Amino acid sequence: MATENSNVSKAEEFKLLANKAFGARKYAQAIELYTKAIELNSQNAVYLANRAFAHLRREEYGSAIQDATEAIEVDPKYSKGYYRRGTAHLAMGKFKEALKDFQQVKKLCPNDPDATKKLKECEKAVMKLKFEEAIAVPESLRHSVAESIDFHTIDVEPQYSGARIEGDVVTLDFVKKMMDDFKNQKFLHKRYAFQIVLQTRDILRALPSLVDINVPNGKHFTVCGDVHGQYYDLVNIFELNGLPSEDNPYLFNGDFVDRGSFSLEVILTLFALKCMSPSALYLARGNHESKNMNKIYGFEGEVRSKLNETFVELFAEVFCCLPLAHVINEKVFVVHGGLFSVDGVKLSDIRAIDRFCEPPEEGLMCELLWSDPQPLPGRGPSKRGVGLSFGADVTKRFLQENNLDLVVRSHEVKDEGYEIDHDGKLITVFSAPNYCDQMGNKGAFIRFEAPDLKPNIITFSAVAHPNVKPMAYANNFLQLFS
Structure with missing residues (x-):
């Protein structure tokens, strides 16, 4: 029990150091420190979502999706897990997957104006994509501009x-x-x-x-x-x-x-x-x-x-x-x-x-x-x-x-x-x-x-x-x- 408590408080120390590194835009260092926190306490969704955020800053969208998904598995009601994953999906142009994540954020935070705004933008992007797909000319019929x-x-x-x-x-x-x-x-x-x-x-x-x-x-x-x-x-x-x-x-x-x-x-x-x-x-x-x-x-x-x-x-x-x-x-x-x-x-x-x-x-x-x-x-x-x-x-x-x-x-x-x-x-x-x-x-x-x-x-x-x-x-x- 004592070891468990000591791990939890040590993990929290690493998280605070990681937050500091993140604030100083030292994202690679932040990822290392969040990783140490996660190794000590893998059941904390916040650490995983924070590491996902640092991966987003480094354009490592695959890793961000992985971390955010794990955060959601640890705590299915943690809105930031869906939020981070939705952001990574957007950055990769995967609008339909992003839309599902932001719908989930909205469900968990119905009164959050920021979540509402982002969901609307996401819906617009998906509508635009569907429209473009509908009017797209097949490759074989395209003319060189x-x-x-x-x-x-x-x-x-x-x-x-x-x-x-x-x-x-x-x-x-x-x-x-x-x-x-x-x-x-x-x-x-x-x-x-x-x-x-x-x-x-x-x-x-x-x-x-x-x-x-x-x-x-x-x-x-x-x-x-x-x-x-x-x-x-x-x-x-x-x-x-x-x-x-x-x-x-x-x-x-x-x-x-x-x-x-x-x-x-x-x-x-x-x-x-x-x-x-x-x-x-x-x-x-x-x-x-x-x-x-x-x-x-x-x-x-x-x-x-x-x-x-x-x-x-x-x-x-x-x-x-x-x-x-x-x-x-x-x-x-x-x-x-x-x-x-x-x-x-x-x-x-x-x-x-x-x-x-x-x-x-x-x-x-x-x-x-x-x-x-x-x-x-x-x-x-x-x-x-x-x-x-x-x-x-x-x-x-x-x-x-x-x-x-x-x-x-x-x-x-x-x-x-x-x-x-x-x-x-x-x-x-x-x-x-x-x-x-x-x-x-x-x-x-x-x-x-x-x-x-x-x-x-x-x-x-x-x-x-x-x-x-x-x-x-x-x-x-x-x-x-x-």
Whole structure:
């Protein structure tokens, strides 16, 4: 009995420390401390729901659902269990499952105005989804929106004073003027935006799903991770490391858009640089270059607000043309998410993926975009609820079987902007510092020098940006939960 009481009070101490860490936005530390509390007292639904909340903050929606479900099993009348699980379902775009959870919250807290409000938003989202499903055109009958656009017929008003493309060639002068306009929160004319996106589509469509990059001896190559609509931090990367050029090439490793509220400026800048010099800038698809994510996390709303509906469809189409992975000098494998649920995947299997579609929920393409490394060997369920977690042994085997030296991936916020795992064989690089204006993390990029391709990691801090909050264009219901 004494031991039991001592465990309960020790667990409570860990919970208080965890709450403190959570308040300081140290979510990984909070998760560790809540875990200690749960190990001492597994029958406390509050600890589980609190840990679910910390997982939500780290975008680990699969783990949040698991914890919230356990909290509900411990105490079926604990409304926060349903609330946390509903929030995680919403963040994953699983509106119907979220609706069931918020109906339960409302049942348990009938007079809570907050629960009522969230239930209403959830009902709206489900109604919208049903409507979209009802009017959706089958894949086989869909026409390419890109092929219906002729940007040459769009007039540019005489009073337009922004950047202009003369003829068909995107020049460095144009890119610099456009970037300056963006810094001053001016928009690019629709004609030129169409021209950039359509030219990028043509370039990307001609590429394989796995792109080989050759860096000559004595030359360098820079890899950046997620930028997530943080335009002013993107400009800072170029100030620190130079603009992309034949002699200063870059690879941006997915998740260019969403969350940050300057996603359009980011994507048009990257696409314009790609048009200016295709071998100066390489682009890989991330899990956020997809319709489902863009609908929820802000890019769709931003494009609609700054341009129009046609651009929403056009970007969705062009994102399906982005390559899925890159290999530098036959030695460094670069991918947004990670590795696979099966052994024996060869580079030729990745090359053979038909990528011209929305990302599926399982299989090689899904895993390339969504998976994460784990400290334990073997494979485990994904903390995100999509893809999987893979250990050092999986990384080592993949590298050996494909005669590679290193995996570079992005996809996860890291305090220092990067993290080296799996006995030095895997590096995570993340290039959105102070992510969402609240994580306090640094950003990083990696410079490789040929021939030895030793990674030189450069970190940097966030810079000021105009007072437009992250997620400003995100779906209503998501703003309620952020």
